[in-house]
Amino acid sequence: MKFVIVGSGLAGVTVAEALAKGARHDVVLVTAETLGYYSRPRLSHGLALSDEAAAKIVLKRFDALPAGVRLLAGAEAWFIDREKQRLALKNGDALDYDVLVLATGSAARIPGGLVASRPNFMTLNSLDDLLTLRRRRAKARVRTEKPRWAVVGGGLIGCEVASDLHKAGDSVTIFHREARLLELQLTESQSQALHEHFTARGVEVRYSQDLNELPRPYDGVIVATGFAPRVELAKEAGLATARGIVVGETLRTADPRIYAVGDVAEVGARLYPFVSPIRSQAIWLAEHLEGRAQAAWAPPPFTPVIKVHDFKLPAVSPVS
Amino acid sequence: MNVPLRRFTCQVCGHVYDEAEGDPAAGIAPGTRWQDIPDGWSCPDCGATKADFALMAA
Numbered sequence: 001m002k003f004v005i006v007g008s009g010l011a012g013v014t015v016a017e018a019l020a021k022g023a024r025h026d027v028v029l030v031t032a033e034t035l036g037y038y039s040r041p042r043l044s045h046g047l048a049l050s051d052e053a054a055a056k057i058v059l060k061r062f063d064a065l066p067a068g069v070r071l072l073a074g075a076e077a078w079f080i081d082r083e084k085q086r087l088a089l090k091n092g093d094a095l096d097y098d099v100l101v102l103a104t105g106s107a108a109r110i111p112g113g114l115v116a117s118r119p120n121f122m123t124l125n126s127l128d129d130l131l132t133l134r135r136r137r138a139k140a141r142v143r144t145e146k147p148r149w150a151v152v153g154g155g156l157i158g159c160e161v162a163s164d165l166h167k168a169g170d171s172v173t174i175f176h177r178e179a180r181l182l183e184l185q186l187t188e189s190q191s192q193a194l195h196e197h198f199t200a201r202g203v204e205v206r207y208s209q210d211l212n213e214l215p216r217p218y219d220g221v222i223v224a225t226g227f228a229p230r231v232e233l234a235k236e237a238g239l240a241t242a243r244g245i246v247v248g249e250t251l252r253t254a255d256p257r258i259y260a261v262g263d264v265a266e267v268g269a270r271l272y273p274f275v276s277p278i279r280s281q282a283i284w285l286a287e288h289l290e291g292r293a294q295a296a297w298a299p300p301p302f303t304p305v306i307k308v309h310d311f312k313l314p315a316v317s318p319v320s
Numbered sequence: 321m322n323v324p325l326r327r328f329t330c331q332v333c334g335h336v337y338d339e340a341e342g343d344p345a346a347g348i349a350p351g352t353r354w355q356d357i358p359d360g361w362s363c364p365d366c367g368a369t370k371a372d373f374a375l376m377a378a
Contacts, residue, residue: 276372
């Protein structure tokens with residue numbers, strides 16, 4: 001069997017490694033990334049780290065992948081020819097597949113009001129983004145001891161990066177659209193505890209900030225207002241998409257030869273953008289593709305982790 | 321017999337669980353052996369499950 005997998009995040013790499021075991025299949029992994037497999041959950045705490053520790057965010061260089069995985073790094077998928085079962089790449093190459101696995105992950109979602117300001121703010125969605133931010137911070141520190149940051153978004157990534165910049169010694173203001181932090185993950189009293197944690201440390205939080213222009217003056221603005229699954233490949237191929245690529249409980253699209261897994265997969269009208277369910281999906285999918293998984297994929301119990309330095313969530317069960 | 325304290329690493333994000341240190345933020349006291357950590361415990365950095373950790377060579 002020839003498997004072509006698009007994307008080298010947790011989902012894509014886990015599927016590729018599992019399928020490569022036993023060397024019975026031809027496994028090709030296509031990725032726009034160039035450095036290696038890295039831990040996305042760690043990116044939001046990658047600012048206070050030393051250069052040496054930050055380099056360890058890359059957990060596995062691409063040349064350390066199992067021999068059975070043929071890797072095409074720095075390559076972007078362009079379109080799917082479903083009839084010919086062929087994936088075209090932007091560099092002009094094409095790959096034939098028996099099964100295509102879309103593990104294209106997600107991009108940073110930018111609020112409409114800020115799209116026009118795009119060159120003047122940063123996001124934290126990829127290792128490249130982190131490296132850009134670290135360079136930007138180093139540059140700011142040439143001019144000032146304590147760079148001032150605006151973090152737009154009081155969700156998971158916004159709170160985590162604000163906490164990390166504060167730990168690194170910088171001044172941080174969070175601009176949140178809603179009336180409380182992490183309103184999707186926390187109860188009101190937990191949000192309040194997080195608010196108090198931040199303000200006690202000098203991190204300012206401003207609420208009801210639906211911005212149409214960038215806050216100023218700051219040494220840097222980071223926009224962390226959610227994620228957008230990369231559905232374009234599937235959409236242009238005529239497959240159903242909603243927030244993500246619509247798949248059934250076997251992670252299969254309406255095309256029996258195309259699957260989606262990870263951030264980009266919308267299963268039963270839900271996305272599962274967290275480590276545990278994504279790893280579970282990837283391992284399950286590899287078994288399914290080898291004919292070993294019988295029942296449908298079912299999400300494991302999981303609790304999203306909120307990584308704010310020195311903050312312990314008060315013991316109230318989070319809203320689901 | 322004293323079994324030496326061990327370290328386990330999260331295969332997803334690289335976080336290290338050191339038996340000597342435990343995970344006090346999650347109520348796991350220093351010195352807690354790997355097998356005594358409840359199955360519902362998850363990686364404090366990325367939320368991966370206990371099963372996603374592997375023993376590190378000493």
